[in-house]
Structures are given as structure tokens and as C-alpha cells.
Amino acid sequence: MQDDDGDGQRIPAVEALIARMTLEEKVGQMSQRAYFAHDREEALEAVRAGRVGSFLNVPDPATRNELQRLAVEQSRLGIPLVFGRDVIHGYRTIFPIVLGQAASFDPELVEAAAAVAASEAAAVGIDWTFAPMIDVSRDPRWGRIAESPGEDPHLTAVMGAAMVRGFQGSDPAAPDRIAACAKHYVGYGAAEAGKDYNTTYIPDGLLHETYLPPYRACVEAGVLSVMTAFNDLNGVPATGNEPLVRGVLKGEWGFRGVVVSDWASMTEMINHGYCADLRAVAQTALRAGVDLEMATHAYRDCLPALAEDGTADTARVDDAVRRVLELKHRLGLFARPYTTDYAPQEPTSRALKVAKELALRSLVLLTNDDGALPLSADVESIAVVGPLADDPNEQLGCWAFDGIRDRTVTVVQALRERVGDRTTIQYVPGLTSPLDTSRAGFVEAVAAATAADVTIVVLGETADLSGECHSRAFLDFPGAQVELLERLAATGRPIVLVVFAGRPLVLGRVLEHANAVVYAWHPGTMGGPAIVDVLFGDESPSGRLPVTFPRAVGQIPIYHAFKNTGRPPTTGFRGIPAGTPLDPEGFETSYLDLEVSPEFPFGFGMSYATIKYSELVLEPSHAPVGHPIQVHVTVENTGTRVVDEVVQVYLRDLVGSVTRPVRELKAFRRVRVEPGQRRRIQIELDATAFEFVGLDLKRVTEPGRFHVFVGGDSTADLCAELELV
Ligand code: GLC
Numbered sequence: 274m275q276d277d278d279g280d281g282q283r284i285p286a287v288e289a290l291i292a293r294m295t296l297e298e299k300v301g302q303m304s305q306r307a308y309f310a311h312d313r314e315e316a317l318e319a320v321r322a323g324r325v326g327s328f329l330n331v332p333d334p335a336t337r338n339e340l341q342r343l344a345v346e347q348s349r350l351g352i353p354l355v356f357g358r359d360v361i362h363g364y365r366t367i368f369p370i371v372l373g374q375a376a377s378f379d380p381e382l383v384e385a386a387a388a389v390a391a392s393e394a395a396a397v398g399i400d401w402t403f404a405p406m407i408d409v410s411r412d413p414r415w416g417r418i419a420e421s422p423g424e425d426p427h428l429t430a431v432m433g434a435a436m437v438r439g440f441q442g443s444d445p446a447a448p449d450r451i452a453a454c455a456k457h458y459v460g461y462g463a464a465e466a467g468k469d470y471n472t473t474y475i476p477d478g479l480l481h482e483t484y485l486p487p488y489r490a491c492v493e494a495g496v497l498s499v500m501t502a503f504n505d506l507n508g509v510p511a512t513g514n515e516p517l518v519r520g521v522l523k524g525e526w527g528f529r530g531v532v533v534s535d536w537a538s539m540t541e542m543i544n545h546g547y548c549a550d551l552r553a554v555a556q557t558a559l560r561a562g563v564d565l566e567m568a569t570h571a572y573r574d575c576l577p578a579l580a581e582d583g584t585a586d587t588a589r590v591d592d593a594v595r596r597v598l599e600l601k602h603r604l605g606l607f608a609r610p611y612t613t614d615y616a617p618q619e620p621t622s623r624a625l626k627v628a629k630e631l632a633l634r635s636l637v638l639l640t641n642d643d644g645a646l647p648l649s650a651d652v653e654s655i656a657v658v659g660p661l662a663d664d665p666n667e668q669l670g671c672w673a674f675d676g677i678r679d680r681t682v683t684v685v686q687a688l689r690e691r692v693g694d695r696t697t698i699q700y701v702p703g704l705t706s707p708l709d710t711s712r713a714g715f716v717e718a719v720a721a722a723t724a725a726d727v728t729i730v731v732l733g734e735t736a737d738l739s740g741e742c743h744s745r746a747f748l749d750f751p752g753a754q755v756e757l758l759e760r761l762a763a764t765g766r767p768i769v770l771v772v773f774a775g776r777p778l779v780l781g782r783v784l785e786h787a788n789a790v791v792y793a794w795h796p797g798t799m800g801g802p803a804i805v806d807v808l809f810g811d812e813s814p815s816g817r818l819p820v821t822f823p824r825a826v827g828q829i830p831i832y833h834a835f836k837n838t839g840r841p842p843t844t845g846f847r848g849i850p851a852g853t854p855l856d857p858e859g860f861e862t863s864y865l866d867l868e869v870s871p872e873f874p875f876g877f878g879m880s881y882a883t884i885k886y887s888e889l890v891l892e893p894s895h896a897p898v899g900h901p902i903q904v905h906v907t908v909e910n911t912g913t914r915v916v917d918e919v920v921q922v923y924l925r926d927l928v929g930s931v932t933r934p935v936r937e938l939k940a941f942r943r944v945r946v947e948p949g950q951r952r953r954i955q956i957e958l959d960a961t962a963f964e965f966v967g968l969d970l971k972r973v974t975e976p977g978r979f980h981v982f983v984g985g986d987s988t989a990d991l992c993a994e995l996e997l998v
Contacts, residue, residue, distance in 0.1 A: 286607070287598040290350065291591055298350060299594045300576045302326035305357065305533065307568040308336070316340070323348045324573060326597055327565060329357040329403075334612050337398040345610050353610035355601050360402035360440075360451070361420055361672035362386075364393040366620040366628050366680070366798050369635040370670040370739075370775055371406060371432070373794030375422035375819035376878075377634035378919040378941050380435035386631050387439025389624045392449035398612030400604050401452040403500060403533075405436035407487040408457055411830045413820065414467025416743035419671050419775030419795070421462060423819030424832045424875060426483045427938045430490035437494040445497060446605030455491035457502030457535055458522065459511055460484045464504060467829070469744045473504045478931060480506075481966040483834075489526055497600055498531040501563060503538045510545045512538040512563060519562035531596045533565040534558065540569045551575050559585055564593035620680055625799055632796040632803035634917070634943075638789070638814035638879040639780075645767055645788035647810025647881060648727060654697040656725035657685055658718045658761060659732050659754070660706050661773045667707070670795025671740025671775055680798055684731055684771065687801030691809065699725065707735050708752045715760050727767040729808065730758055730787070736795055739775025748779040748826055755783060762786035771804055777822040780872055792816070810881060815917035815943070817878040817986065821871045828867065833875035833923075833987035834934035838862045841935075842869050876921050876938070876986035882912025884946065886920075886984050888953075889993045898974045898997045902958045906983045906991070910946035917943050922956055923982040923989060929975055930967055936987050963997060 291299070305327035306316060319325045320343045331337045337356055344354045362368045368386045369376075377383065387405075394402060407429050410418040422432040433455060440453040460480060464471040475484060488499065499522060502511035511517070512534050522528045539558045542548040548557050555575035558566065566572045579585035601607060620628075638646070648655075661667055665681035682690075685700045692698060703718035705711070722728040732754040737743060749755070762768055762785075770787035772778065773795055784790060791814065793804055806812045823831050840861045846868035847859060863869050888907040896902065904922055922940040926933040939962045946952055958981070963974040979995040 283595070284599055284602050287595055287602060290352065290598060291594055293350060294594065296577050296580055296590070298323045299590055300572050302352065302594045302597045303565055303572045303576070303590070304570065305329060305565050305567045307536070308332070317343060320344050320354065321347050323350065323352070325354070326352065327355045327357065329567065331356050334398045334615055338611050341610050352598070353601055353606040355400050355604060355606060356398060357401040357403060358394065358399045359404065359672055360390050360394045360399065360675070361404045361406065362670070363390050363628070363673065363797060364399070364675050365618065365677050366390070366393060366624040367669045367673045367676035368628050368631050368797045369800070370419045370795045371422055372419050372775070372819060373635035373796060374631060375428055375432050376637055376794065376816040377631060378428070378817050379634050379943055380431050382627070382631050382634060383432055384435040384439035385627050387436040388442065389627050391440045391442070391451045393618065393624065395449050395451050396618055397615050399451060400606065401454065401498065402440055403454045403456060404440070405433045405453065405491070406456050407433035407491060408462035409484055409487065410462035410820070411832045412462070412464070412467040413748055413776040413823065414744050414746060414826065414829065415462065415464055416469055416739045416745070416775070417462070417741055418820065419739035424821060425819065425834070425938050426486045428819055428941070430487040433487045434490045434494035437491050437496045441495065441497065445603055452497040452600060452604055454498040454500050454533065455488055455496045456500035457511070458488055458499050459502060459517060460506045461502040461504050461511070467744050469742045470503050473506050475507065477970055478966050478968070481970055485521070488522070492522070492526050492528045496530060497603060498533055499528065500533050500535050501538060503535055503541060505545050510538070510542045510547050513542050513547055513557040513561045515561040519560070523562050529596070529599070531564045531600045532562055534563050534567050536568045539563065539566050539571050552579060555579055556585055559589050559593070564596045620677065620798065628797055629799035629803050632800050633806060633812050635794055635796060635816045636803060636807050636814050637792040637816035637818055637877075639792055639873055640784060640787070641789045641879055643788070645769060646808060648769075648808050650809065652696055652726045654699070654725045655688065655692070656721035656728040657688065657698060657700045658703045658722065658728055658730045658757070660702045660704050660709070661733055662729070662731035663700060663702070667736045668773065668795060668800050669797055670736050671743070673736065676798065682799055682801040684729065684801045684804050687805040688729075691805050703757045704752060704754065706752070707733065707754060710753045712753060712756070715757060718757060719760050719764060722761045722766050722768070723764045725766065727769060728761055729769045729771065730761060731771045731773060732758060733773035733778065734775055736775070746826070748777065748823070750778060750783065758783060758786045769808060777820055779823060779825060781824070810914065813881040813914055813916040814878065815880060815919065817876050817919045817921075818873055819875070821875045822873040824872045825867055827864070828869070828871070831871050834937050836932050837935050874987045876919070878919070878986070880916040880918065881914045882910045882916040882946070882948065884916070884918050884985060885909040885911055886989070886991045889981070889983050889991050891981055891993045891995050894993065895996045895998070898963070898976055899960045900997075901960060902995060904940070904956045904958060904981060904983060906954050907951055908944060908946055908954055909951040910948055913948050915945060915947050917945050918985065919943050920954055920956065921984060921986065921989065922958065923987060924958070924962060925980040925982070926963070926965065926975075927978045927980065929965060931965060933965060936982065938987065
């Protein structure tokens with residue numbers, strides 16, 4: 274097979290370097306070593322000998338420069354190292370977890386946050402982040418849903434591309450930019466039963482329709498690297514999948530960056546029963562198109578011999594080395610290999626401003642009975658209950674190990690800062706941690722709630738109940754948190770619940786015990802001030818759910834882009850019937866013991882105003898296939914407060930050669946609407962919006978009737994019909 278460069282633009286200095294490299298030096302560039310203090314001497318020797326081209330998890334700028342000096346000044350060819358780190362949702366300043374960022378439906382702000390993260394990471398010599406994670410996730414049991422933009426391929430693609438732009442900028446060699454890495458290619462989020470690292474079976478049509486598009490969007494946004502996944506995908510481990518890596522990513526899409534394996538995902542192909550030994554691992558990964566091996570040594574230990582005996586294609590070795598060297602060139606590492614010996618820096622005021630703004634826009638108001646929120650400015654006493662209300666660590670969420678904990682502003686701190694001595698604030702944790710099952714703290718908490726005008730309860734998950742290898746079989750609130758909430762509600766005093774979580778939880782009866790519920794995900798460094806601003810109405814909540822909330826684990830997978838089936842539910846939940854009627858009346862897609870609808874649908878979120886949609890017009894409403902369609906709608910704020918509304922456009926292709934979902938998000942836009950204002954919004958659906966993946970796996974638009982729905986969530990029923998001919 275022709276090497277994947279084709280006639281891609283080559284860098285002469287790289288070509289000249291490749292011509293001078295020995296096979297061992299080439300393989301060295303294909304090895305990324307995890308830095309551990311305990312094997313430091315071995316690492317130094319490997320660098321000196323040119324047996325390693327990259328590190329991850331180097332602890333500080335000084336160590337980085339020490340390794341770099343060895344590479345540049347003592348190895349034979351002086352090729353600089355490239356240093357990677359997981360900067361997932363912030364480096365020193367921590368932003369909301371990515372699932373929360375997606376809830377903002379604000380790609381510009383997400384891009385700004387990634388740019389802040391890049392500048393903080395670049396300042397200490399990190400050249401490359403292993404982000405954005407863009408695995409479409411439809412199973413809240415899966416702990417890594419926290420790191421993902423959620424269930425929808427369009428939203429995931431938009432957010433992934435925004436993060437790539439934020440991390441890399443227009444010149445990744447700039448001193449405040451870093452290389453991005455779209456991960457985990459591909460299908461990792463479809464892990465069976467939500468168990469991390471578990472097997473995935475994804476039919477080709479679904480793979481090309483749902484899981485691949487976010488990666489294509491990141492490649493089109495110029496992402497400099499892609500990471501292959503752990504999972505067995507339809508019987509072939511993703512890290513050894515030549516058709517998808519070398520075929521689709523590098524071949525069809527023309528990706529010219531670096532493909533890096535995930536941690537040990539190469540050698541794990543032995544566990545998968547796909548490779549017999551390390552030689553087979555090296556051969557399989559090279560053939561598949563993996564350019565750089567993370568953390569293990571199959572390439573180092575086996576590739577030279579495989580190349581010498583002709584088993585491994587040396588043109589593919591050169592292609593891999595070329596990609597790694599080109600990455601280093603694009604990052605300016607040949608020209609400026611060293612970083613300043615910065616000590617970890619404090620967040621700037623701009624970083625904190627972006628962190629607060631993104632946290633604000635990530636908050637989703639789920640319920641607000643009788644206008645319990647916003648709180649009155651002259652409330653005299655507030656009780657705050659729940660250990661998460663004042664925990665600078667848990668608030669940051671998963672993948673936040675570099676975050677500055679002492680800059681976290683918690684809900685309690687933010688409240689006290691805001692109300693000063695005007696309002697009495699009494700904080701009673703009630704539990705020692707969210708996992709605590711003791712009731713010992715309840716009496717004091719109940720007393721505080723009884724005495725206060727209103728009680729703010731902050732409950733949910735600790736940071737490490739989501740993230741990698743942190744899947745859950747239940748989606749409930751850990752510990753005795755729900756019982757604590759019930760005891761507080763029994764006082765009859767107003768209760769506002771704020772939920773910290775890395776996933777949708779099954780809320781159930783929790784919803785009955787609070788007058789209002791705000792879902793805050795894990796909101797990051799400035800989560801406290803953002804939450805307090807929303808509770809007091811300085812800002813109206815504007816977040817929208819990037820993932821469907823199930824009523825029960827038994828409903829999973831549940832998502833908005835479902836198929837109609839031959840028996841769509843139309844008669845509503847009927848409960849368990851006495852006997853089984855013979856006539857098929859009411860025999861529909863359903864459960865006996867639970868209604869099929871979700872607790873909260875994708876795209877849902879309330880604000881402090883009432884928004885009305887009307888006057889939906891498609892222009893044209895009858896057009897040839899391939900013609901863009903302008904969607905016009907009037908959005909009216911009938912409330913008394915200015916709000917940001919996320920206008921969402923969903924499509925249903927009524928008939929197709931492959932059955933089509935009843936709803937698919939195709940476009941969205943945040944718009945600010947003043948009280949009483951009627952805004953006429955126009956959103957374009959370009960020709961690609963009407964495409965789907967046919968049985969031949971090619972994207973196609975078929976003539977016929979389409980329904981376009983516009984509104985504030987995926988159940989929007991304002992509809993207009995379109996005919997494409
Ligand atoms: C981990 C994760 C991956 C991360 C890498 C380096 O196992 O799967 O997302 O970037 O290893 O830490």
C-alpha cells in the first residue's frame with residue numbers, strides 16, 4: 274500500500290533528518306515513555322541513546338529541560354523530545370468537566386477555555402494535551418461520560434473542533450498554544466453495560482453515522498494527533514484496526530498528524546487474544562497505522578528486528594517517524610526546545626473570568642416550583658447543607674490533578690463573599706462525605722434548615738465516582754444523601770438542591786424533596802460564584818442537557834436520536850395489566866413497570882423566563898437535494914428577566930433506505946432575549962444536514978419529506994415540513 278503521505282506537503286528538514294537516522298533511532302521516535310521518578314536513570318539513558326522521542330507526565334519544567342538538554346545536546350542527532358499531559362478541562366484553572374462544558378452549548382466559550390488551558394500548560398513546558406475526548410456517550414453508567422460532550426454526534430463534533438482550535442490556535446508553535454489530540458479512536462463510549470474498557474459492537478452504519486463524525490470534524494479543524502482506543506471494536510481492537518486508522522483516518526480523510534496509542538492499548542492486544550506476542554503487537558500496530566507507542570515497548574523491543582527481516586514495512590516506519598518529526602516541527606521544538614523554568618503559576622483574572630462564565634453557562638435548571646428561584650436579595654438567613662458545598666477538591670471533578678485546589682471557590686465561600694453580614698449563613702455538612710452513611714450529622718442539619726429562610730443543599734458524586742475506570746452499575750446518590758435531603762424536606766422549609774455529578778444520576782424522589790434543582794456537573798474552580806450568581810438571579814440559568822437523563826438504569830441506553838420502531842409508544846404508560854389481552858391494542862415499544870420517556874430529555878433546561886417559539890418558516894420549503902435551507906423562527910421572552918436561550922433545530926427524515934431517527938440535532942444557537950422581546954432568528958441547514966449513511970456506508974441525501982423541529986429541547990413540537998426533490 275502506498276505510504277499514507279500521498280503527495281502531502283513535506284518538510285525538507287524532516288526528510289533530511291530521516292535520511293540520516295538509523296533504524297533504532299527511527300524506532301526511538303515511535304516510543305513515548307511515561308515518566309516515573311523510580312526509573313529516572315533508565316529514562317535519561319534512553320534519551321541519550323535516542324531510544325525515546327516523547328514523554329508523558331514529566332512532573333515539572335526543570336525535569337523537562339533536563340531530559341530535553343540530553344536529547345538535544347547529547348543524543349547523536351539532537352532531535353528534541355515532545356512532552357504530553359492530560360489537560361482535559363483545564364490545567365491550573367479548572368473548568369467544568371467536559372460534559373458540563375457541552376451543556377453550555379457555547380463553542381466559542383469552550384474554545385476560550387481551551388485556550389486558557391493551553392497557555393497555562395505551555396507555560397510549564399507541556400507541548401501536547403491528550404484532549405479533546407470526543408467519544409459519543411449514551412450510557413451514564415460509563416464513568417468517562419464525564420469527559421465527553423455527551424450523546425449527540427453534532428454537539429460532540431462542534432465542541433471537539435472548538436477545543437482543537439482553543440488548544441492549537443492558528444500556530445501551535447506559539448508560546449501559549451499546545452498540540453491537541455482527539456481521542457479515543459473509536460467507539461470507546463459504546464462499552465457494553467457501561468463497563469470501562471469493555472467490548473463494543475457497533476454496526477458499520479452506526480459507526481459512520483454517530484461515532485466517526487466528531488473525529489472527522491477534529492481532523493478538519495486541524496487536530497495534530499489522534500489517540501487510538503482500548504476497546505475491542507467488532508472483534509478487532511481499535512488500536513490494531515487498519516481499515517479505520519490507516520484506511521479511514523489517514524487514507525480517506527487525509528489525516529497527516531500523529532496517531533498515538535492509548536496507555537498500553539498496543540500490548541493489551543495480547544489480552545484481547547488478537548496478538549500472540551509482542552512481535553505480533555508491533556507488526557499489527559504498525560500495519561494499522563499507529564505512529565507512536567504510549568507507555569509500553571513493543572516497537573522498541575521488536576520493530577528493528579521485524580524491519581530487518583522484512584516483516585515490517587520500512588516505508589511505514591518512515592511514515593510514522595515523519596509524522597512524529599513533523600509534529601515536533603509544527604510545535605517549534607527544533608527551534609525552541611526548552612521551556613522557561615516557571616514555577617506553577619497562579620490563575621490570571623482572565624482565566625478565572627472564563628472559568629466562571631463557562632461554569633455559569635453549564636448550569637442546568639431542572640425544576641423550579643413556584644419560582645423558588647431566584648432567591649430574594651433580602652433573604653435574611655440561609656442554611657447550607659451537604660459536604661460538597663465546601664470541598665475545593667471534589668468540585669473540580671475528574672482529570673483535574675494539576676488544578677490549584679486553594680483557588681477553588683466553593684458554594685459556601687461564594688455565598689459568604691456575596692452576602693457579607695447582610696444575611697446569616699449557617700453551613701452544616703450533615704455528612705462527613707458524600708459517601709458517608711452515618712445519620713449523626715442530621716440533627717444539626719435539620720435544625721439549621723428549620724431556622725433558615727431557605728436551605729441550599731449540595732449533594733451528588735465525589736470527583737472520583739466518574740472518570741476513567743470509574744463506572745457505576747447504579748446511578749443513585751451515594752451514602753445517606755437522599756435520606757438527609759428527605760429529613761430536610763420534612764421541615765417544610767424551602768429547599769434548593771444543587772447537584773454535583775460526573776454523569777446523569779437517577780433523580781427519582783429527590784425531585785419531590787426540593788423546590789428547585791440545579792445540575793452543576795463538577796463545575797470547576799469558579800463553580801461556587803457561578804452557582805451563587807444563578808441562585809440569586811444575577812444570571813439566568815442557560816445550560817441545556819447534553820445527555821438524556823434516565824428514570825431508571827433499566828432504561829439505558831436512552832437518547833434523543835432513537836428510531837420510531839414498528840410500534841412507537843402512543844397510548845402512554847398503562848402499568849401492569851391484569852392478564853394479557855388477546856388483541857394487540859396497546860402492544861407498543863414499552864415497559865410494564867415504567868414509562869418509556871426519560872426523566873429529562875436531551876437539550877432540556879429551564880431559565881428564569883418563559884420562552885415562546887412561533888412563526889417557523891423554512892425557506893425554501895420545497896427544494897432540490899443539496900440546496901441549503903434557511904430556518905426562520907420567532908423567539909419571544911414573555912418573562913421579566915433577560916435570558917440566554919439555546920435555540921435547537923432537529924430533523925426527522927420521514928422515509929429512508931435506512932430507517933431514520935425521530936429526531937436528530939442538526940444546529941443550535943445561543944441567543945440573548947430581553948424581557949418582552951420578540952427576536953426573529955435565522956439558522957441555516959446546509960446540504961450535509963440532510964445526509965445519512967446508506968447501506969453502502971456512503972453519505973447520501975434521498976429526496977422526500979422531512980420534518981424540521983425547532984425549540985428549547987429535543988421534544989420540541991413546533992414543526993414545519995420540507996420536501997427535497
Ligand atoms: C489513559 C486514558 C487516556 C489518557 C492516557 C494518558 O489510560 O485512557 O485518555 O490520555 O491514558 O494518561
